[in-house]
Amino acid sequence: xxxxxxxxxxxxxxxxxxxxxxxxxxxxxxxxxxxxxxxxxxxxxxxxxxxxxxxxxxxxxxxxxxxxxxxxxxxxxxxxxxxxxxxxxxxxxxxxxxxxxxxxxxxxxxxxxxxxxxxxxxxxxxxxxxxxxxxxxxxxxxxxxxxxxxxxxxxxxxxxxxxxxxxxxxxxxxxxxxxxxxxxxxxxxxxxxxxxxxxxxxxxxxxxxxxxxxxxxxxxxxxxxxxxxxxxxxxxxxxxxxxxxxxxxxxxxxxxxxxxxxxxxxxxxxxxx
Amino acid sequence: xxxxxxxxxxxxxxxxxxxxxxxxxxxxxxxxxxxxxxxxxxxxxxxxxxxxxxxxxxxxxxxxxxxxxxxxxxxxxxxxxxxxxxxxxxxxxxxxxxxxxxxxxxxxxxxxxxxxxxxxxxxxxxxxxxxxxxxxxxxxxxxxxxxxxxxxxxxxxxxxxxxxxxxxxxxxxxxxxxxxxxxxxxxxxxxxxxxxxxxxxxxxxx
Numbered sequence: 001x002x003x004x005x006x007x008x009x010x011x012x013x014x015x016x017x018x019x020x021x022x023x024x025x026x027x028x029x030x031x032x033x034x035x036x037x038x039x040x041x042x043x044x045x046x047x048x049x050x051x052x053x054x055x056x057x058x059x060x061x062x063x064x065x066x067x068x069x070x071x072x073x074x075x076x077x078x079x080x081x082x083x084x085x086x087x088x089x090x091x092x093x094x095x096x097x098x099x100x101x102x103x104x105x106x107x108x109x110x111x112x113x114x115x116x117x118x119x120x121x122x123x124x125x126x127x128x129x130x131x132x133x134x135x136x137x138x139x140x141x142x143x144x145x146x147x148x149x150x151x152x153x154x155x156x157x158x159x160x161x162x163x164x165x166x167x168x169x170x171x172x173x174x175x176x177x178x179x180x181x182x183x184x185x186x187x188x189x190x191x192x193x194x195x196x197x198x199x200x201x202x203x204x205x206x207x208x209x210x211x212x213x214x215x216x217x218x219x220x221x222x223x224x225x226x227x228x229x230x231x232x233x234x235x236x237x238x239x240x241x242x243x244x245x246x247x248x249x250x251x252x253x254x255x256x257x258x259x260x261x262x263x264x265x266x267x268x269x270x271x272x273x
Numbered sequence: 274x275x276x277x278x279x280x281x282x283x284x285x286x287x288x289x290x291x292x293x294x295x296x297x298x299x300x301x302x303x304x305x306x307x308x309x310x311x312x313x314x315x316x317x318x319x320x321x322x323x324x325x326x327x328x329x330x331x332x333x334x335x336x337x338x339x340x341x342x343x344x345x346x347x348x349x350x351x352x353x354x355x356x357x358x359x360x361x362x363x364x365x366x367x368x369x370x371x372x373x374x375x376x377x378x379x380x381x382x383x384x385x386x387x388x389x390x391x392x393x394x395x396x397x398x399x400x401x402x403x404x405x406x407x408x409x410x411x412x413x414x415x416x417x418x419x420x421x422x423x424x425x426x427x428x429x430x431x432x433x434x435x436x437x438x439x440x441x442x443x444x445x446x447x448x449x450x451x452x453x454x455x456x457x458x459x460x461x462x463x464x465x466x467x468x469x470x471x472x473x474x475x476x477x478x479x
Contacts, residue, residue: 085468086420261418
């Protein structure tokens with residue numbers, strides 16, 4: 001049977017992995033490649049790698065990390081794909097078909113579109129025809145304004161005319177493969193997912209929905225699988241701060257009878273026979 | 274064959290690099306190539322795959338010296354592994370977008386998965402149910418989950434060729450094999466430990 005997935009989200013801002021709160025406050029967490037190596041060892045099901053840099057400077061200003069100090073995002077992804085033998089979704093600053101091609105060619109399996117999907121839904125169509133819909137993930141950032149859910153674009157900074165339900169339907173009709181639904185209100189709070197929002201989306205589309213925003217303890221993940229039809233849960237902060245986080249989260253779900261992959265700690269390099 | 278040298282067949286498929294990365298990580302000497310020289314010289318051949326049946330077949334026909342490949346695999350019995358669409362093209366015929374001929378190395382046809390409640394493509398981790406014992410499963414133990422991305426599957430005429438199946442509103446073939454030829458419907462290069470074990474076993478078949 002197909003399993004529900006646990007997906008760490010990695011936010012990359014100008015060469016560093018950062019923690020995010022309400023899409024506005026950022027704290028440095030460390031080197032992009034070292035963190036991926038750890039997440040790989042804890043048997044994450046997938047990784048979502050988002051570039052949220054304001055400009056194109058990826059200099060970590062450190063050369064003592066054991067990895068090259070990369071000058072651009074594509075080289076970072078290239079390094080990451082040598083450490084992570086699992087599906088990688090890459091997002092941020094994708095505007096053209098060529099941008100997608102470049103990301104896939106350095107080892108990404110899927111790309112995540114946000115602003116472009118809102119500005120020009122026909123781009124989703126073009127992209128999914130070119131690369132297959134399995135390759136196109138649309139992230140939708142949502143905020144409650146006067147008790148109504150609204151989609152925000154450009155890194156959560158601009159309110160759009162869409163409700164999350166409307167936009168989800170549009171992206172599905174245009175050939176999106178998955179939807180990553182993210183609650184800006186819940187971002188970095190750690191007090192649980194917005195289950196109402198997740199249910200609204202899973203009720204109106206038939207493509208897989210990944211729930212994001214609000215995970216603060218393992219039981220928040222089980223809550224999503226118990227009370228919604230989301231196929232996957234994604235989180236950033238909680239997976240970075242706890243040692244063996246993904247393993248422990250998965251163990252919690254597995255031990256409680258949820259349909260996830262058996263938890264495992266992978267000792268890299270030890271299974272060459 | 275003493276020295277392992279793996280040729281990953283290059284026909285412009287997107288995930289060639291991932292396959293190369295994992296083989297390098299496992300410490301093997303591997304090359305991404307479509308030259309006759311490498312196809313003859315190598316000890317193992319891998320045909321990766323992402324995309325549709327017809328498009329892949331056209332690219333393969335345009336880039337890979339097929340007679341040379343067929344001689345190495347069918348006549349010289351060199352171990353061959355097809356991944357995802359690389360497995361599907363082993364069949365006689367495919368029906369994705371248009372009817373299209375495959376290699377015909379393993380008799381069967383490629384058909385769409387039939388689902389009513391689930392989403393297509395079938396994306397994610399799913400387990401395999403082993404149907405027939407084979408050295409390819411050595412040391413696999415309880416790790417049975419692999420990463421899949423597929424809407425189609427290879428139906429084979431002879432059930433003897435099915436080593437494992439997976440369930441997605443009904444069983445489909447996830448590993449097929451005939452003599453020295455193997456096909457994985459999932460992506461071993463993206464399936465962490467379990468995937469690497471199977472790749473390792475494939476490389477140690479001879």
